[in-house]
Amino acid sequence: MNILDKIVIDKRKEVELRKSIIPLFQLEQSVLFERKTNSLAQNLINSKSGIIAEHKRRSPSKSVINQSLNVQDVARGYEKAGVCGMSVLTDGKYFGGSLDDLIVARASSNLPLLRKEFIIDDYQIIEAKAYGTDVILLIAAILTREEIKQFSELAKSLNLDVLLEVHNQEELHKSIMPSLDMLGVNNRNLKTFEVNLETSKKLSKLIPNDFVKVSESGISTVNAIKELQPYGYKGFLIGENFMKTELPGDSAANFIKNLES
Numbered sequence: 717m718n719i720l721d722k723i724v725i726d727k728r729k730e731v732e733l734r735k736s737i738i739p740l741f742q743l744e745q746s747v748l749f750e751r752k753t754n755s756l757a758q759n760l761i762n763s764k765s766g767i768i769a770e771h772k773r774r775s776p777s778k779s780v781i782n783q784s785l786n787v788q789d790v791a792r793g794y795e796k797a798g799v800c801g802m803s804v805l806t807d808g809k810y811f812g813g814s815l816d817d818l819i820v821a822r823a824s825s826n827l828p829l830l831r832k833e834f835i836i837d838d839y840q841i842i843e844a845k846a847y848g849t850d851v852i853l854l855i856a857a858i859l860t861r862e863e864i865k866q867f868s869e870l871a872k873s874l875n876l877d878v879l880l881e882v883h884n885q886e887e888l889h890k891s892i893m894p895s896l897d898m899l900g901v902n903n904r905n906l907k908t909f910e911v912n913l914e915t916s917k918k919l920s921k922l923i924p925n926d927f928v929k930v931s932e933s934g935i936s937t938v939n940a941i942k943e944l945q946p947y948g949y950k951g952f953l954i955g956e957n958f959m960k961t962e963l964p965g966d967s968a969a970n971f972i973k974n975l976e977s
């Protein structure tokens with residue numbers, strides 16, 4: 717069984733447990749549920765650099781990235797650096813994240829926040845909104861077309877942006893629909909962890925121009941972004957390259973300075 721299948725099996729159990737602890741109606745009473753959201757897609761369209769910076773402590777492909785930072789400092793640093801949005805991993809078992817990370821990031825910055833999660837149930841979208849998210853991620857590799865439609869339409873009804881992630885042509889063809897805002901190409905194969913930026917280049921011409929194009933994973937140089945921009949990419953999701961440093965905000969600031977110069 718590959719890691720993605722394992723993550724999804726664990727996630728189903730986790731979500732059932734969460735539902736039994738905090739029922740939906742209680743999530744809908746959160747103060748943040750009424751908050752006016754910020755659009756990541758709009759920020760990317762208006763930006764020259766298009767950086768979405770991630771908070772990532774560890775991952776299945778890289779056991780430890782950085783365990784010593786606090787989310788507040790990371791969020792403030794990213795906002796000061798001028799990123800377009802922040803991605804917050806909320807999975808605990810495989811990435812060491814939590815919904816508390818999302819709350820702390822929300823309290824520390826006004827950036828559009830992406831809940832980076834393996835969404836397999838409506839409940840997680842309501843939860844995302846209740847914890848201050850602006851954007852949800854849907855991963856085509858773990859969802860049917862019907863689920864993508866159901867989840868993206870629910871997210872849009874809550875004024876959340878939707879980033880749909882694909883890794884190959886088949887996933888892309890299955891997923892295209894009007895309820896998506898951004899189409900992300902993950903350069904990492906989530907089943908084998910192989911990373912190749914050519915994936916973004918290859919798939920770019922198949923993505924209709926109605927969607928904001930985002931390239932995700934394995935980006936560590938300004939040159940990589942300069943190579944991807946002519947393919948129509950407006951957003952670049954970067955995790956490890958910033959998080960492996962002592963001051964991710966400063967790394968992001970230098971990166972953006974070099975990109976825009």
Ligand SMILES: O=C(O)c1ccccc1NCC(=O)[C@H](O)[C@H](O)COP(=O)(O)O
Binds near residue numbers: 904932933
């Ligand atoms: O990063 C992993 O090892 C991973 C494994 C299995 C599923 C998802 C995984 N990562 C999630 C992401 O998409 C990345 O955290 C994100 O794109 C940033 O990537 P990077 O800049 O390479 O840290």
